[in-house]
Amino acid sequence: MTVRAVVKGVGHYLPERVVENSYFEKLLDTSDEWIRSRSGIERRHFAATDETTSKMATFAARAALDDAGLQPDDLDAIILATSTADFTFPSAATMVQAQLGMTGGFAFDIQAVCAGFVYALANANALILSGQAKRVLVIGAETFSSIMDWTDRSTCVLFGDGAGALVLEAQQGQGTTDDTGILATDLNSDGRYRDLLYVDGGVSTKSTGHLRMQGNQVFRHAVEKLASTAHTSLAKLGLGADDIDWIVPHQANIRIIQGTARKLGIGMDKVVVTVQDHGNTSAASIPLALSVARARGQIKSGDLIVTEAIGGGLAWGSVVLRW
Ligand code: UT7
Numbered sequence: 001m002t003v004r005a006v007v008k009g010v011g012h013y014l015p016e017r018v019v020e021n022s023y024f025e026k027l028l029d030t031s032d033e034w035i036r037s038r039s040g041i042e043r044r045h046f047a048a049t050d051e052t053t054s055k056m057a058t059f060a061a062r063a064a065l066d067d068a069g070l071q072p073d074d075l076d077a078i079i080l081a082t083s084t085a086d087f088t089f090p091s092a093a094t095m096v097q098a099q100l101g102m103t104g105g106f107a108f109d110i111q112a113v114c115a116g117f118v119y120a121l122a123n124a125n126a127l128i129l130s131g132q133a134k135r136v137l138v139i140g141a142e143t144f145s146s147i148m149d150w151t152d153r154s155t156c157v158l159f160g161d162g163a164g165a166l167v168l169e170a171q172q173g174q175g176t177t178d179d180t181g182i183l184a185t186d187l188n189s190d191g192r193y194r195d196l197l198y199v200d201g202g203v204s205t206k207s208t209g210h211l212r213m214q215g216n217q218v219f220r221h222a223v224e225k226l227a228s229t230a231h232t233s234l235a236k237l238g239l240g241a242d243d244i245d246w247i248v249p250h251q252a253n254i255r256i257i258q259g260t261a262r263k264l265g266i267g268m269d270k271v272v273v274t275v276q277d278h279g280n281t282s283a284a285s286i287p288l289a290l291s292v293a294r295a296r297g298q299i300k301s302g303d304l305i306v307t308e309a310i311g312g313g314l315a316w317g318s319v320v321l322r323w
Contacts, residue, residue: 002173003129004171005125005128006170008068008167009070010064011060011165012163014288015047017048019043021157028151030153039157040254040257044281051143056162057092060164061078061137063291065137065167070135070167075102076105076127077124077136078102079110079123079137079139080092080093080096081119081140082141088203091108091109092141093109110123113283114252115187115283115316117138117140117286118308118316124138125182125319134169135167135169137165139163139287142281144211149210158215158252161284162278166287177239180302183320184236185233185319188229188317194312196218196221197211197311197313197314198212219255226316230247230260232318234306241265246272246304247272248289249286250285250309250310257273273289274289305321
């Protein structure tokens with residue numbers, strides 16, 4: 001028998017304010033046509049002033065707990081992937097813990113930018129496999145609208161705000177690839193690529209800063225590294241493209257999503273796409289896509305899912321799980 005981290009519930013939250021591409025036509029030298037054709041994005045949600053990352057994370061967490069039929073005190077741990085926490089400290093995860101009314105266990109943030117949710121899933125899996133936690137709430141939540149340079153058309157049209165969450169629970173499996181739960185993970189980073197995607201400020205530089213990106217360079221790395229990490233985690237299981245029911249990729253750009261699927265030999269009918277409605281929500285994009293796909297009836301019990309993401313660092317990785 002093998003312990004597996006099994007998905008018990010999923011949920012998400014999106015701010016009420018929806019901003020269509022046409023909004024940017026009034027502010028910048030850009031067009032709906034450019035944004036749509038280069039990125040696949042049509043609209044995104046932006047948080048209200050008082051709608052912080054921890055608040056959105058708490059809404060998503062409640063939805064995931066409801067879906068799982070669990071109470072906050074049933075959890076042993078909360079891991080929140082974010083690069084846009086409310087405060088420098090405490091962690092946004094402990095703020096979610098308090099907002100949920102959870103009085104035990106432990107909570108912490110993970111920062112791996114757009115790869116954050118994949119890193120958080122891998123860490124939650126490790127806590128469960130090592131016996132340190134039985135139920136872990138894994139959240140991705142971001143307020144990237146607060147780090148945009150609204151004069152930079154090459155970045156500010158691409159990002160959005162939101163949150164998504166999964167509840168993972170330790171269950172006994174057979175140790176085969178037919179088990180439900182997380183089956184394999186693969187994490188990577190290479191700090192030499194820092195200048196391709198970063199925020200030019202932070203606590204020790206005494207400013208908040210704005211997101212800076214060499215988009216076409218990141219694009220080049222993205223397709224190659226996402227396909228490679230997906231291959232690596234599938235290879236750990238002796239599985240291949242034919243075994244996959246759904247790819248749930250980081251939602252940054254439809255052309256990256258299509259290019260990666262092509263490289264993996266997977267048809268777009270097996271790829272969950274939400275980028276048109278959410279834009280790039282960094283660490284929130286995968287749990288948001290999982291939750292939306294579940295609500296659409298795309299993902300069903302027993303499906304084999306591959307998630308993959310890349311972002312600032314560069315940091316990238318993938319997780320294979322059976323729903
Ligand atoms: O989530 C973390 C990882 N991030 C990503 O995965 C993002 C990866 N990169 C991308 O998604 C794409 O590179 C972008 C969508 C950012 C850009 O698409 P691209 O096809 O790589 O365009 P480009 O950066 O090569 O720019 C092409 C042209 C440039 O003009 P020139 O130099 O050819 O005259 C840009 O100035 O498009 C121009 N441009 C714009 N034009 C209208 C850049 N932004 C805009 C804009 N509206 N908003």
